[in-house]
Amino acid sequence: MLRKVTECNSPLSLALLYFRNTPIAGIGLSPAQMHLHRHLKSKISAHSDLLKPHVHADVPARLRARQLSQKCYCDRNAVALSELSPNLSVRVQQGNKWTPATVVNNYDAPR
Secondary structure, three states, X not given: OHHHHHHHOOOHHHHHHHHHHOOOOOOOOOHHHHHHOOOOOOOOOOOHHHHOOOOOOOHHHHHHHHHHHHHHHHHHHXXXXXXXXXXXXXXXXEOOEEXXXXXXXOOOOXX
16 A cells, blocks of 8 residues: 555645545445544545444454354364363473473363
8 A cells, every 4th residue: 555655746744634534344444434424534535424424333243253154264274272181291382492391290171
């Protein structure tokens, strides 16, 4: 985005305005609509009704659904860590150095 702004010699504020008016995929609302509940006035003509505030109550639910969808795609290749048993030889990182260690017992909290 910044490269295009410098190539066209347009002001950065105008680029940010268009960025804030661009809808986010999967939500259908722009950052301006989520925060200010309306479109921002720009050089692109828009109907006056779009510049009036309109509260979207389901924005947090839409954001959460989008995050869960992205998490599903990210977790497709994830592998569960194996269980560590007592007296197992492991290496522990202390600063920049890896030192040998032994597992004493299992802990109930996650790693």
